[in-house]
Amino acid sequence: MAKAKITAGRIRDLTLPPGKSQAFLRDTDAPGLAVRATAGSKSFIFQAQLLDGRTIRTTIGDVRAWDIDKAREEARRLQLQVDRGADPREEKAARLAAQEAEKVRAEAERTAAAERQKYTLRALCDTYVDHLATRDRRRGAASARSAFKRHVIEAKPDIAALPASEITPHHVAQIVRRVIEAGKDATAATVRSYLSAAFNAARRAPFDAKLPAALIAFNVTTNPVEPIATIPGNVRNRTLSAEELRTYIKALGDDPVDMALKVALFSGGQRMAQLLRATAADYDPATRTLRLFDPKGRRTSAREHLLPLGPKCAALVAPLAEKAKSTPAGLLFSSFGTRPMAETTPGKRVVEIVRDEKMVPFNLLDVRRTAETMLAGMGISRDTRAQLLSHGIGGVQDQHYDRHGYADEKRAALIAWERRLDEIEKGIKPAGNVRQLRRRSKTAA
Incomplete structure (x- = not known):
């Protein structure tokens, strides 16, 4: 391994000897720093002997991506680890693992955020209405769509934007109470009924092949409408004389x-x-x-x-x-x-x-x-x-x-x-x- 102060010119002039697969240029300024040349690439490396006598070698990075002074700084940092009895390769592996874990965590957060925005109560209402329509229940679908639009989506947009799987009985109570306080008991009963039907359909979807697979993704395991007391409807008795x-x-x-x-x-x-x-x-x-x-x-x-x-x-x-x-x-x-x-x-x-x-x-x-x-x-x-x-x-x-x-x-x-x-x-x-x-x-x- 040749030894000299690494410069840009020496890196450029470093070539492979005939019959060799790699060549090295060892730096005289920073202990352990060297340039390794292989067919088609040149990289800064660090090589040192651990306290137990083992020789290690780890790559710092491509010479086109690393400045020489930065490479020397990295080599000195790695040498300090060796002097303390540590193996820089283990530190590097741990660091890369931590970076990969962070990448996975960030991706999971992005996926969860996307699902929160996609599988909302509003989306559940829309999916359930589509289900009614496909069953040739156009009148029921139209009635449900109107009830959801007026008394859930427009009346409580903050609740409608929440993930359906996170809707609680308290949220449902807010929706129903607003209709009752407007003096519309019969409408409140209808809204409660449609919400309960939508959540029940989503809850049963994984186990009922007759229900649309689109409901499964809402991950609904309970029906938050069940604790809400049923609302007696106004029984009409009007007859014409x-x-x-x-x-x-x-x-x-x-x-x-x-x-x-x-x-x-x-x-x-x-x-x-x-x-x-x-x-x-x-x-x-x-x-x-x-x-x-x-x-x-x-x-x-x-x-x-x-x-x-x-x-x-x-x-x-x-x-x-x-x-x-x-x-x-x-x-x-x-x-x-x-x-x-x-x-x-x-x-x-x-x-x-x-x-x-x-x-x-x-x-x-x-x-x-x-x-x-x-x-x-x-x-x-x-x-x-x-x-x-x-x-x-x-x-x-x-x-x-x-x-x-x-x-x-x-x-x-x-x-x-x-x-x-x-x-x-x-x-x-x-x-x-x-x-x-x-x-x-x-x-x-």
Whole structure:
């Protein structure tokens, strides 16, 4: 190993002897400092003998990256470690390990910060709404989106920006309490219900293949809504009198919105959301039967809901179905024949009628309640009303054992209902109760 004061010129002139893989130039100013030349590179190195007699060698750095004076300073620092009985290589390994650990820690912090910003309560609400929409629950998805937007995201943006996994019952209580203090108990109950459903879905997602995998990343293990007391909703009991119902019927015209309201009423008070999805293919003119689909409850697919219409309602639906055949969407009730009528449009029309006729306010649910109340008063049985209005049909008996179609009972009820509406419209007192059809024996031919 040649020995001389290291200079830039000597570093430049250092070459490999023939047949050698490396060459060294040892510095005379700093003990242990040298330049090592190999094929294609030159580096500052430090070489010394430890107190136990072992010779060590460690690289300081490339000559293009290190100033000579800085290299001498580093060599003296390393020599001081040797003089104290330490191995500079161990110190270097520890330092590099610490740097790598710091790099890993910093990356973990960046990842955690990114996840905190990505998997927030707001994002959970959006993901849950998307889940509802993909399950063909457009009305539920729209309602949930509206509740989240108004009472969570806009009302409590600081809470909505927190990671969903860090939401506590105290956060949920703040959200719900604000709605209650505004005097909106029913809305508060709805907000609480949707939040609970969203957290439950995220909590079950890792173990339920029917739930979207996107919910798993929120890392929700508990439902912070559970400790929040349920909020009793305001039970509506508004029903229309015969005089109010007559005013309502007379106010309905022949435009598409009013036709939807007429069909909903004359078919026994059907849910508007289901009725607006009906197409020309859902009406059978031979049997005067209208087919709707009921997605409510925990069904995996919508239940077929058949309505054997009375003559007056059939006369309303038949031309609608015939006209719908020539439209792109094929819907009985649509906007310009191209897209479904908005579910809120008929409700807005009811508000107009209430205003124009100076009536006590009511809504479509009140009309549906009125229809069932009057059907009950006419002697229509609870079972037939349940089948006719498609509610409360989800138990084990209904799903697996009771296969009776109730077609005769439903048709008789709707014919009787049309007679009753005709009496109301003409101001005639009811003729009396409907005689119930006896159910056919399951063993009958």
